[in-house]
Amino acid sequence: MLILKTLVVVSHPKINDSQTQQFLLQGAKLQDVTWHHVEELKEIDVEKEQALLMENDRIIFQFPLYWYAAPAGLKDWEDQVLTRNFVYGDGDDNLSDKEFGIVVSTGMPLKEFQRGGSENVTIDEIMAPYFAIAQRGKMKILPVFTIAQFQYLNEQKQMRLLIDYQRYLTQTYPDSLTNRQEWFEREFADRFKNFDGTNCTECETVLDTFIQRKEDINQLKSTIGLIKQGEDE
Amino acid sequence: MLILKTLVVVSHPKINDSQTQQFLLQGAKLQDVTWHHVEELKEIDVEKEQALLMENDRIIFQFPLYWYAAPAGLKDWEDQVLTRNFVYGDGDDNLSDKEFGIVVSTGMPLKEFQRGGSENVTIDEIMAPYFAIAQRGKMKILPVFTIAQFQYLNEQKQMRLLIDYQRYLTQTYPDSLTNRQEWFEREFADRFKNFDGTNCTECETVLDTFIQRKEDINQLKSTIGLIKQGEDE
Numbered sequence: 001m002l003i004l005k006t007l008v009v010v011s012h013p014k015i016n017d018s019q020t021q022q023f024l025l026q027g028a029k030l031q032d033v034t035w036h037h038v039e040e041l042k043e044i045d046v047e048k049e050q051a052l053l054m055e056n057d058r059i060i061f062q063f064p065l066y067w068y069a070a071p072a073g074l075k076d077w078e079d080q081v082l083t084r085n086f087v088y089g090d091g092d093d094n095l096s097d098k099e100f101g102i103v104v105s106t107g108m109p110l111k112e113f114q115r116g117g118s119e120n121v122t123i124d125e126i127m128a129p130y131f132a133i134a135q136r137g138k139m140k141i142l143p144v145f146t147i148a149q150f151q152y153l154n155e156q157k158q159m160r161l162l163i164d165y166q167r168y169l170t171q172t173y174p175d176s177l178t179n180r181q182e183w184f185e186r187e188f189a190d191r192f193k194n195f196d197g198t199n200c201t202e203c204e205t206v207l208d209t210f211i212q213r214k215e216d217i218n219q220l221k222s223t224i225g226l227i228k229q230g231e232d233e
Numbered sequence: 234m235l236i237l238k239t240l241v242v243v244s245h246p247k248i249n250d251s252q253t254q255q256f257l258l259q260g261a262k263l264q265d266v267t268w269h270h271v272e273e274l275k276e277i278d279v280e281k282e283q284a285l286l287m288e289n290d291r292i293i294f295q296f297p298l299y300w301y302a303a304p305a306g307l308k309d310w311e312d313q314v315l316t317r318n319f320v321y322g323d324g325d326d327n328l329s330d331k332e333f334g335i336v337v338s339t340g341m342p343l344k345e346f347q348r349g350g351s352e353n354v355t356i357d358e359i360m361a362p363y364f365a366i367a368q369r370g371k372m373k374i375l376p377v378f379t380i381a382q383f384q385y386l387n388e389q390k391q392m393r394l395l396i397d398y399q400r401y402l403t404q405t406y407p408d409s410l411t412n413r414q415e416w417f418e419r420e421f422a423d424r425f426k427n428f429d430g431t432n433c434t435e436c437e438t439v440l441d442t443f444i445q446r447k448e449d450i451n452q453l454k455s456t457i458g459l460i461k462q463g464e465d466e
Contacts, residue, residue: 068362072309121365128358129301
């Protein structure tokens with residue numbers, strides 16, 4: 001199977017103080033992705049950054065929402081790295097067909113990002129400049145992954161978030177049932193591999209249940225298919 | 234008459250090389266406005282910047298469009314100066330009822346900023362983050378002043394642009410016929426004052442014509458008013 005290469009371009013001026021970013025970093029470490037924190041770069045080597053973008057299939061901008069956009073650090077990186085020629089000039093479409101995603105965190109509740117909410121604007125609307133870049137680069141745009149009020153999530157919700165985040169990093173797009181199944185199966189397999197021969201009865205039970213459920217679903221699907229076929233005839 | 238105080242927050246990393254910005258600077262100099270170039274600030278003194286914002290009635294962000302937003306310099310300024318408390322926290326609405334405008338220049342033709350154009354997005358759409366800031370600050374939003382392909386404008390069009398730009402800086406909002414008239418009259422008066430007693434027959438002719446036209450318009454208006462009144466009765 002072809003493995004998707006993911007680059008996470010992270011921007012946060014005080015990343016060590018950010019609970020959210022540290023949490024996401026733990027999740028990213030369990031995935032085979034490149035975590036690239038722009039504020040840590042001593043200087044921006046344009047060619048090196050461009051090569052990094054070209055090596056990857058999925059490019060994700062990850063940042064906290066500061067005044068309805070990424071922190072200045074990411075803009076500085078964009079202004080230097082994304083030269084016109086690299087993105088769309090002179091027939092070079094170096095980013096074309098790559099996937100583009102955004103992971104954005106905000107201290108406001110998600111419900112405020114709509115007409116009538118205190119922000120009175122949607123997340124998608126304020127992300128327009130990033131979508132425009134992706135469009136210019138002929139990239140495939142993934143739905144934005146928004147993390148609202150991370151500090152108020154209980155442990156269970158945080159864990160759920162972490163898995164959703166990991167799927168956002170590496171799961172095949174679109175987020176269909178089949179692609180989810182495939183992602184979870186691969187994850188289970190990886191986890192077993194990492195157990196290094198140690199017995200883990202619980203893990204095996206989880207995997208068995210998972211496979212059983214998957215078979216149930218496939219059977220249901222073919223049953224529905226047969227019923228539909230009957231109706232069509 | 235109450236004089237509007239205007240602050241132009243300009244962002245351009247190489248302002249001396251920018252024909253457009255140098256041209257606009259000449260126009261701004263003829264108006265009584267504060268030209269504030271953020272990249273020239275050695276360090277950002279938050280309190281001083283906030284005081285500057287509070288002193289002014291109309292705040293304009295002026296920049297070239299770099300990846301569908303202002304250059305990183307303005308974002309850095311925003312991230313530091315616009316503290317939450319200053320803009321909307323704790324009941325302090327330090328920007329409320331001030332006017333907010335944007336002067337943006339682009340090397341692309343304006344017609345590309347629409348669906349089907351090569352940018353496939355409107356200027357208003359990509360300005361969403363700035364409008365959201367203004368809205369948060371309870372500011373009055375002025376229509377964006379867009380300068381497209383300045384380098385291709387002939388001299389006459391450049392002069393027209395310069396006057397429109399000056400009006401954007403200091404004319405009473407909205408851009409109605411009455412407010413235009415008032416602005417031009419004030420400008421003429423200022424110019425005469427600056428001639429310092431020297432004769433300028435041409436100027437007097439222009440002013441006479443202008444006043445005559447204004448009177449004609451007022452007479453037309455009252456005639457139309459009378460006709461309408463007649464219809465309503």
